[in-house]
Amino acid sequence: MNIVCCMGEWQAVRGSLSGRVGFVPTMGALHEGHLSLIRASVDNNDVTVLSIYVNATQFNDPADLAKYPSTLEADLGAAKAAGVDWVLLPDYSQIYADGYRYQLNEDSFSRQLCGTDRPGHFTGVLTVVMKLLNLVRPDRAYFGLKDFQQFTLIKDMCHTFFMPVEIVGCEIVRETDGLAMSSRNQLLTDKGRQLAGSFNRLLANAVSDEHARQTLAAAGMQVAYVETVGKRRCGAVVVGEGDEAVRLIDNVPVNAAEDSLPLRDIAP
Numbered sequence: 346m347n348i349v350c351c352m353g354e355w356q357a358v359r360g361s362l363s364g365r366v367g368f369v370p371t372m373g374a375l376h377e378g379h380l381s382l383i384r385a386s387v388d389n390n391d392v393t394v395l396s397i398y399v400n401a402t403q404f405n406d407p408a409d410l411a412k413y414p415s416t417l418e419a420d421l422g423a424a425k426a427a428g429v430d431w432v433l434l435p436d437y438s439q440i441y442a443d444g445y446r447y448q449l450n451e452d453s454f455s456r457q458l459c460g461t462d463r464p465g466h467f468t469g470v471l472t473v474v475m476k477l478l479n480l481v482r483p484d485r486a487y488f489g490l491k492d493f494q495q496f497t498l499i500k501d502m503c504h505t506f507f508m509p510v511e512i513v514g515c516e517i518v519r520e521t522d523g524l525a526m527s528s529r530n531q532l533l534t535d536k537g538r539q540l541a542g543s544f545n546r547l548l549a550n551a552v553s554d555e556h557a558r559q560t561l562a563a564a565g566m567q568v569a570y571v572e573t574v575g576k577r578r579c580g581a582v583v584v585g586e587g588d589e590a591v592r593l594i595d596n597v598p599v600n601a602a603e604d605s606l607p608l609r610d611i612a613p
Contacts, residue, residue: 346421346424346425346429346430346431346432347430347431347432348421348431348432348434349431349432349433349434350434350435350436351439352433352435352439352440352480355431355433355480356480358431359480359481359482362392363391364390364391364392365389365390365391365392365484365485366390366391366392366393366394366481366482366483366484366485367385367386367387367389367390367392367393367394367483367484367485367486367487368386368393368394368395368396368477368478368481368483368485368486368487369382369383369386369393369394369395369396369429369486369487370395370396370398370474370477370486370488371395371396371397371398372397372398372399372400372413372528373397373398373399373414373415373416373417373420373528374413374414374415374416374420374528374531375416375419375420375423375424375528376518376526376527376528376530377518377526378489378491378517378518378525378526378527379423379489380423380427381489381515381516381518382487382488382489382515383395383424383427383428383429383487384427384428385487385513385515386485386487387427387428387429389485390484390485392430392431393428393429393430393431394429394430394431394432394433394481394483395424395429395431395432395433396432396433396434396435396477396481397417397420397432397433397434398433398434398435398436398440398473398477399413399415400440400469400470400473401437401469402441402445402465402468402469402472402473403465403466403467403468403469403470403473404466404469405463405464405465405466409592412532413528414528414529414531414532433477433480433481435480440473440476440477445472447472448468448472449468449471449472449475449502450468450471451467451468451471451498451501451502454494454497454498454501455467455468455471455494455498457494457572457574458494458570458572458574458579458581459494459569459570459581459594460494461570462569467494467495467498470495470498470499471498471499471502474499474502475502475506475508478503478508478510482510483510484510484511485510485511485512485513486499486510486511486512486513487513487515488512488513488514488515489514489515489516489517489518490514490515490516490517490596491517491525491526491527491594491595491596492594493574493575493577493579493596494574494579496512496514497575499512500512500514517595517596519545520542522542522543522545522546523542523544523545523546523549524538524541524542524544524545524593525545525593525594525595527593527594529591529592529593530591530593532591533584533585533591534585534589536585537584537585537589537591540564540565540566540584541584541591541593543564544561544566544580544582544584544593544595545595545597547560547561547564548561548571548578548580548595548596548597549578549597551571551578554571554572554573554578555571557571557578557580558571561580561582566582566583566584567582567583567584567590568580568581568582569581569582569583569592573599576598576599576600577596577597577598577599578596578597578598578599579594579595579596580594580595580596581593581594
């Protein structure tokens with residue numbers, strides 16, 4: 346496995362690669378969900394590239410950025426074992442040599458769901474993903490469907506800007522109690538982890554979005570939103586309080602007769 350920290354060096358390397366290239370962009374703190382994306386890439390491409398970069402521009406809360414877990418040594422070991430060929434470790438000065446003067450904004454779906462209380466989040470996400478896709482120039486890029494809104498926006502972005510990359514969505518990997526695997530799960534206290542284990546079940550078993558909001562709140566979670574969009578019930582909750590608060594997101598398929606937030610203008 347090759348590790349590259351200088352993106353100028355990587356651009357020279359990229360020109361020499363042949364065959365189909367798969368790409369898995371991450372912010373590190375790898376878990377089984379990330380590894381499932383890597384395995385999908387390894388199985389379906391000649392070369393697999395992994396990036397590890399904690400993107401500061403998508404954090405609207407500096408405290409949230411400061412406590413984001415970092416496990417680089419373990420991440421590199423897991424990546425090697427999973428069959429990654431190249432790991433990119435850029436830093437802010439290379440990704441944002443422009444000082445973040447250039448930004449990619451989406452003016453509709455990004456303002457809903459997570460966008461309602463995380464201003465600038467998806468601008469940071471879309472900007473960094475476009476930069477990384479331009480650096481790696483993959484044939485396929487892999488994203489987990491836990492972040493359904495993010496996946497939808499990235500796929501639409503690539504469609505809109507005629508980017509020659511297939512955006513592949515991979516199913517959510519869950520813990521035994523149904524909790525969607527996430528790097529943020531590492532931040533949960535024992536009590537918070539026990540409560541978080543009911544998130545998926547309550548979201549899935551509710552008969553309506555409003556019923557889900559009520560049952561999640563009754564269980565002791567702070568509900569940021571529950572909305573059905575694209576035939577999926579999407580939810581975000583906060584577990585814990587103060588410094589122990591952790592925001593979690595999830596989504597489940599539903600047989601909704603009509604989406605409460607229809608994806609009218611988002612590419613399929």
